[in-house]
Amino acid sequence: MKEEAVQFGEAGSLVGIVTSGAHANSNQPAVLLLNPGIVHHTGPGRIYVKIARALAAQGFTVLRFDFSGIGDSAVRLDNRRFEESSVDETRAAMSFLHATRGCDRFILMGGCSGAAVSLETAECDRRVVGVIAINFPARADQEGSESHRNHSHYYWNFALRDLKSWRKLLTGQSDYRKIGRAVAQSAKRSLFGRSQESASDQGFRAKLRELAARQTHLTFMCSKGDPLLEDLRQAGGKDFRQLCAQRRVACEIISGTDHTFSSLSDQERLVEAVLRRASVAASVAKLKVQTPELTSSPAGALSSHDRQGFVTG
């Protein structure tokens, strides 16, 4: 396994690490790992390093890099919005790998905002053959404090069914103020939350339909313990459910994990899931090149296990 520090983009201002195995397979798409929020290219808990090394051992060439102003990359001096510059810089990363390693097809992957940039870039660049969106923020404009949402999600989905939590509640060991805030926020969301789809929900659904029609292999990988999972289901609505049922989009839910995969077991299971989905995306991309008529849907070439729309791990 080889790791190389690289610089690309304008004046070499973008910094990244290319990881490749001893037997890098030039037929495989290359994988790009995009910043999760403002965490630099090692990812929370060093998870991007683990993913990159595991993928490189499977023959993938992997680039994890920092967008401008994040991690080791220099700050941009223009006034471009992050939503635009991040897509441009992801495309620059693909061009860099094409120029230096001959890669011409790509799987984009990222957690949280990295997932959002992956999807945006896939829509405007046909070199992208697959997206693995980890804890995709389908409703990034959602109102309410993030920590309150996390607590609320935890109470409703886990603590209610946990004897230990009930014991704490009944013996005065719980944080009643926190519970009160979480309940109030949940009530507010259910009473005054969105009853109708917003423009961003419609945009998301249109994007899904377009990418599925284009046979881009789409996987949404979700932590069971993350409120973003509910946002994804609501924002995706009927289209998302249908595409999953038709196996044109996959949604893999990893149980017992949180937003940042903050335990070693979360990370092990995420790496396993990513390897599985990247391998599927690569085989679909290969088949598309060889026999385009056989791949009426991206999941057309998959095994029965891989064809599952919703997989819980």
Added chain:
Amino acid sequence: MKTPKPAVPFYFGSPGRELFGCFHEPSAQDLRRCTVLICQPMGHEYINSHRALRQLAVRLAEAGFPVLRFDYSGCGDSYGEAEQSSLSRWLEDISTAVAQLRALTGTLQVCVIGLRLGGTLAAISGSRAENFRSLVLWEPVTNGRNYLKELLALQKEILRFRPRPKLSKKSQAYMEILGFPLSRLLHAQLEELDLNMMAERAAERVLIVQNATAKDDGDNLKNHLIQTRAHVDHQTVQAPKIWLPTSDGSLLVPAQVLQSMVSWLCSVSS
């Protein structure tokens, strides 16, 4: 407005144990004869403080210092797995980084800035082998046993609001702090760690930067370092603990603290 030169990322060290570093070239007009090595903290503290330490490096380079930031073995982008980490290995990494910095710049004078455990390691490295010109200890870990208690308390707090993690394949062999494994060896070495027992001088001049809440800790360390014949300055600051996770995932950069360290280094370096 001055545009800082992009940092140059590279790997260095022996084959199979390459360390990742970022070299920040100084602004040509204000070149100083002293180089700066930045020693990072470990685990989640490394992730949370990466942004601030990068900005510190940029400010130092703008003030004329050549600067090297680097990752220890098994941390960040460096080779190796976190499970193999140990204090002894990280001390070797600091020596490798100092040699690399001297080779890059042709300068013998090295100043070191270390945050949390990075400060502690820098101090030990200075007292054992290296002859540092000056040393900034930013919220150093003075007592390993207390540090372990803090880490375990934080892990417990994080587990309160997330689904209970499944048993990891590795969890029998390692303790776990916020998704980072803590090897038995590292745990044992941390238990033995006490900066106030350090016998030799770590650097000619030392600056301790600590939050007002840790003033007693800082005073004890200051008195001890004076006994080792170091010239010690002590600054108490009011700043957030940037190495801790925040509720909204933001990464904090304490601009005033960074500037105060740069100013101190400028005042003690030619």
